Amino acid sequence: MFFINIWILYPACWAYFFRVTKVTLLGIPVVGGMLSYSNTAFALFSLHPSVRYCPHVQDWKAYQDSPFLVELQEGSYDEKSRVLIVSGPCTLRQGHVKLECSYLLYDQSKNEIFVQNGQLKDSAGDRIFFDKGTLKSTLSTGTLHNVRMLTYLRERITARKIIKFSEEKIRAERISYTPCHACKDRLSEEPLWSLHSTIVEQDQKNSQTEYTDTTLKLKGIPFIQVPYFYLPTRPRSGMLAPYVGGNVGAGFYTGLPYYYRMSAQQDLKVTPFYMQSGGGMIASDYRKRFYQGAVQISGAANLAPKQQTVDHQGFRGYGALDLDSHFSPHWRFFMHEYIVSDRTFFTTRPFFGFTSAPYLESKSGFEGFYPKHWFSFRTLRYQDLSPDDTTEGSCAVTPELKYCYRSGMFSKKITADIEVGTVSLYNKEGTQMQRATMDSALEVHHLTNRGIQIHGSVRLGQALYSAQICPLSVLHQPSPYTSFAMLYIQPEKVSPLLGLPRINTHYYRIFPEAEVTFRYPVMMGCRWIITPELQTVAAPGKINSWRIPNQDSQNVQFHDSNLLAHNRFTGLDRVDDGSRVNYALNVQYQLNCTQNIEAYIGQRWSVTPPALELIPVGIRKGFSDVVGRVSWNSSWAKLLYRFRVHTPKLDSQTHMLGGSIGSKILECSGNYIFISAPPLAINPLYRTLAHQITIQAKTNLFTRNWHLRAFVTQNLKKNRTYELSENIPHSNRPLNQGVGVGYENECFLFDFFLQYSRYRMAEDLRPGISFGISINLKQLGKIQTSKQLFSRKPDKRQSEIPSFPSNCGVETFFPT
Template identity: 25%
Template sequence: MAASLFLLFALPLIPILNAPAFAQEDFDSEAPSLLTADEVTYDESLGLVVARGNVEISQRQRVLKADTISYNVRTRIVTASGNISLTEPNGDVVFAEYVQLTDDLAEGFIQGVSALLVDDSRLAAARGYRQGDRQMTFERGVFSPCELCRDDPTRAPLWQIKAAEITHDQVEKTIEYRDARMEIFGVPVAYTPYFEHPDPTVERKQGFLSPTYISSDVIGYGLRIPYYWPIGLDKNFTLTPLITTDRGIILAGNYEQIFESGVFSLEASATYGERDLGNTVKDNEFRGHLFSYGKFALNQNWRTDFQVEVSTDDTYLRVYEFDDHTPLESRGTVEYFEGRRYGYLNSFFFDGQRSNDDDDEAPIILPEIGYSFVSEPLEGNRFLEDSVFRVNSDFLAITRLEGQDIRRVAFEGEWNKPYLHSSGSVFTLKGALLATAYAYSGSDPNSDAVVPGPGVTTDSGTTGRLFPAAAVEWRYPLVSNQGWINQTVEPIVQFVAAPEADFLSGNDIPNEDSRDVEFDDSNLFSLNRFPGVDRVSGGTRVDYGFRWTGQSDVYGYGEFLIGQSYRFTDDNSFSQPTGLAEDLSDIVGRMSVYPDPTFGASYRFRLDKDNFEGRRHDLDVTVGPPAYRVSMGYLLSAEETTPGNSIIREEELQLGFDSRLNKFWYFSANWIKDLNSNETRSISLGLLYRDECCDLRITAEREFYQDREIEPGDTIFVEVFFKHLGGVQGGS
């Protein structure tokens, strides 16, 4: 009877320490509770129920423990003392020395309270008071999300906030500080009479975000002060004005919304200020930008997305440090997909941001419509058994304000039939048909230039091409399993038969998508080595190569491929720098070695067939564990850059170093050099500190790029972030 009476009176005590909010939402007075104690007594004359010794009350995964818990029936006061702890369902744990509350939990007093929150943040105070149903006030409190030193828990954490009074409002979900100071390693670094931040349970809260400081020769000193407004659970808006000393105020904002079927975002900025054109300066000119993005699933087979990127001028985004990619791309897409079928409708608009970009020459793609299909391997027919058919078709319309316009319809069909011979040989029969039709205007009849030069008489008309191709590929994989390594050695030979490139075609087919020709290991065995359909690699040829792969639990993975091609018929489709201009092609290949997680190397090459001189080298090497990882990238290429077959040699070296100095500190360094001009392009150094409660990032970079308002210079960027409080960042 005494235990039952005590249980009834003690039930209100269970949620009193609901850290950090001390909320009552989860408390259910009708829920069954379990009380255990070494001794439970009831003094009827005093109206006092007392439980002593290992007292534990459990209700709905909430557990309250104390040495002694008592309830005074007459005064309706609940008290607990001695090793008080409360474990909440969410994982929060609260400790106290002494608790005294009214039975309705509206008012009360807690002595020596501390809390370990579910995110490992800590809150402690000499005493606390519960005021009404929504607030808990702590006197001489301290808050910190930092872990304490294991060897000496009395040492001050990395940072903490001490205040004469800390109030936690569980309805507004805020923690307020009065007469507060911030300490780093126990040393006071900042003081404020009042401030607040969301409690650890809050994911989104209206208010100011981390400011950003910037400095440059163009805008002077600047400060971005974002203000975040969560309009609803599905949308938010951030206002981010940029205040500068030399260019005034730039208004900027970002809106984001999530729908059941997709996402949408809108970013924009605007200002009136001067613009340096190099030889002249315009005053009080409107400048701004607008970026928008959306992606939506219309149903299980249809989806659409769009992207808008526009700026009033070429240097605005880089001057005010909004963005630095180029060109800006605006597009719209509708896609259909079902099984092995895929269709699309695209449109593209481009806006160059460099000094040598001419937007009048940029292509406007409106529309691009395509459909592709891949069949299942066929069954039932002896000849076509395991055959796979692929179909690609599209309509493309390209318009320019200045230069060549085209309308193109293209159809590609391909058939592949594998066959395994009893000898172990693997044969693959291939057939392909490409059909294209064009209507064009403003084209240079003697050049592939999309913008004819001065004085050139342009041409207009219609043309087309019908181009078949067939091939047979032979492979003879030899497999070796020696226990410690599995190896595969595979010679490959492919014979391709196709007519000359101008077979059944007009003489004036424009070239829009087949300009960037790169002969390498990836297209050695392709029927058409051009990246698009406007140009085709015709004639009869043989492709041959050798591939080795090895896999070992001890020595990791390795791969090697080398190959070449020989053309039996003349074909002047390729220029000299591609390595395919003559009958015998250059030699291409790749090597990859990954023996263990501390080393990896990948090398792709193209060698001159006559003297084995390197025409293209692409090397990436990574060495070392995470504690000290070194990376190197080397690129050499010789490419045709003008219709006059002029060749430019590009050679670049990149070196990087990344090191995890210890559990918290990271260091990185990167260096890029143009070996052709013997000029350094950029140098950067980075230092990062990261633990459970603080991020510190310092980056120093020197860039040598110049474009009108953009001058070469040094940049130092510093970012400090404190958990729950936000941070500050800035650069100059």
């Protein structure tokens, strides 16, 4: 019994060694460093690898003292020499660990065990095979020969010999690794890529693994060779993989990060950068984790040449502070503050992660979470990064207070909701506002015996505003539908010294509303489901006032998805007032087990005039525009068509068709978008807001792994808004077009594309040619180039096109 207990403990040690060796060998920074220095003959790094969780190690520790099972067919034990010999198949089990061998010899006097043709299986799915093994002493040391390992991720590891000198020191000779799957028909074929090392030594005492004579092979051909490098098995100070790339604003750039391990809870990364056109820069990132949360402080300073910046400033940079602290079971404190010197700093520096951010949002505050209550106190600040920024990037909300209560009543058939909040908006160049709101609602859901779904609600909204409205000049071309038309001031009445005067307003609004919705799904056979929907809403009209500035309700949308929604506005400054009736019909048809068709159509009928901001999206007194969708889903095609049509003449207002069709051999995808201004708009020069089509074709016709693709975005608008003065016809050339090629299998991914764009991307990134290369080796990391490679020469036909009006509903079909 003592022998069996000692024997079963040993495989756990060996499996743990293999797991640690594989993880340290396959740390993501390894290949990043090696590939970056592929032209050198020698490289020495001390990197911070990523170690994944090993559940089977915990299983062995949990079951090492548990009962076990030994199965053998033939064996003998000599009591005089104290030798046990098992000459037939032998199986040992303990917990989730299983060891199989064809021959076993145990010399109890010398404490040596000899095994032939062994196979070890663990709970994670890893399998270890070896031809023979010799175990010495208390089974904490030994040697395995001709080792093969297949992990649960289908990775393969081989080694000529593995020696475990002690619990802290292990040595492997002639070890290889590849994540590529073995093909049953071509077992002798070389994998796509593999790593090979002559000697790998792991020292747990010094927490590092040393690699001697390591080679990266592609299809059996040596590609990169590093004579020596080492990796820490635990985080340690040292160099990290460098940044390499290039774009228009920075030119060719490179950065070499240094990681400083201050303690087990905090570290610091400092990265000096050199940019060909952007000058020198240094960036830092400090992190600390404590019992109740974590804090991170990062920033960068760049002494850029003045001619390289849009605003001609010599110093550029950014700063960031992220803090989260759960100081009690129900309360947390957070602080996420960001600031950048100018709008285009992040655009040409992709390594900071804000390349395409339209703005920076900073917020700090407290939050409290309870089963029925939620409290929030926070401050917000926004810095605009868009090319068309006219507010000098400054607006803040401080403070914002919110309280929400939600609870069930009368056996949970009725739900009560209460939300109370206050907010103060400060805008350097625009309108300022202080707001206090309280919304309360009672909702009930009921299902009749015949399957009729009934939803009813009663709401009461109250709001108190105190605002300082900054009116606009007529040069801004105000929309004729805005309720602020009376506030526009003629340019000759504006003082050049004082600017536009602010108008102080105070207003109290109370908004009651009652709503009932009926749905009755009807099944006709086993394929058809027809669901009529009817909603009635009773509410007073003309609730919105010009004394309430519209700051958070400018994104107005009306489509099939929000026909029965409580409010068409995204914020609280505007409410969807007026009594109305919404009706729709949903039809679903199941062709077979893989194909189905769905159609939805609906309309709104307003009893009283709705809010003026709803007119541009097709909602007015009486019948509104008709909205709907048609979708078809199958195993080889997915199509979706959405529309909004003006009644009664059925003028097209919005159309969107998108989806994909085909198989892996040839697949075509794309979308068509058409958005028109409302028929009553007094703007004959700009009738069509958007009209374009995007098509992409991808084929795997030649081989299973290689694919080719081509894509184009074609502008179909025929407006002549800005060319009338110069009598230049509008050009409908493609907005962008390009081609790409890629290769993908289970262990390697390669992608390359070449694109020519004719639209403005940002202030200092003009239309031009861009390309991108991406290489991803499974378990080793990813290398890719920057995509912001545009020329500085703008395209006159595209650079001056204005942005969409805020109330045209274009966000519905261009989701962010």
